[in-house]
Amino acid sequence: MEISTAHSTFVIEHTYSYPPEKLYAAFSDPEKKRRWYGDRDSPSNSVFEMDFRVGGHERTVYHLGPNTPFPGIPLTNHTTFEDIVPNQRIVMSSTMIIGDHRMSSSLVTFEFLPLDGGTELRCTHQGAFYEGSDGPQMREAGWRGLLDRFGKELEQ
Numbered sequence: 001m002e003i004s005t006a007h008s009t010f011v012i013e014h015t016y017s018y019p020p021e022k023l024y025a026a027f028s029d030p031e032k033k034r035r036w037y038g039d040r041d042s043p044s045n046s047v048f049e050m051d052f053r054v055g056g057h058e059r060t061v062y063h064l065g066p067n068t069p070f071p072g073i074p075l076t077n078h079t080t081f082e083d084i085v086p087n088q089r090i091v092m093s094s095t096m097i098i099g100d101h102r103m104s105s106s107l108v109t110f111e112f113l114p115l116d117g118g119t120e121l122r123c124t125h126q127g128a129f130y131e132g133s134d135g136p137q138m139r140e141a142g143w144r145g146l147l148d149r150f151g152k153e154l155e156q
Contacts (some may be wrong), residue, residue: 006129008136013122014147018118018154020087020112026153027090027110028052036153037146038062056081057072058092071101095134103133123147 016023028051028056035107038048038060046062058079066068083091090110096103106127113120123143129135134142 002131004131006135007125008129008139009124009125010136010140011122012140012143012147013120014028015115015118015120016151016154017118020114022120022154023112023121024087024090026150028084028086032153033154035156036149043100052081053083054084056082057099064098070098082107101132102130104129104139108140121147 023150026036030048030052033050038046046060048058050056050058052058058077058081060077060079061074064073064075068074077094078097079092079094080092081092083089087143088111091107093105093107095105104127106125108126109122109124111122111124113122120139125139127136127139129139
């Protein structure tokens with residue numbers, strides 16, 4: 001197998017009709033974040049641990065579903081919170097592993113930009129994708145799906 005690394009940056013912007021504090025709470029409260037980020041399709045077969053502080057860690061593990069290329073294989077994310085400015089910014093670095101294959105390392109910045117009547121959430125993802133990884137297009141699609149779930153959590 002040829003050793004290679006693909007680098008990519010993408011930005012997702014979405015406007016929500018809630019104040020920055022509500023968006024920030026959905027990221028910083030472990031129970032809220034678990035609902036939109038950690039449980040996925042098999043909550044009984046998943047792990048979600050979160051220590052939300054600068055230098056704190058988050059770990060998610062869930063098993064891929066039957067309609068995926070790797071049914072039953074664990075997908076693990078190890079995350080470190082690099083910077084937190086309440087109601088304004090969260091920066092985290094993470095590594096994604098499927099089974100025992102390290103897929104990627106990423107730096108993800110979430111900015112909560114106040115608007116009249118709401119907040120613009122700006123997600124900037126900078127990634128290094130290793131051989132055999134899902135690649136930037138799949139990762140962007142994954143984040144878009146997660147942010148759809150995030151929007152539904154805000155409605156709670």
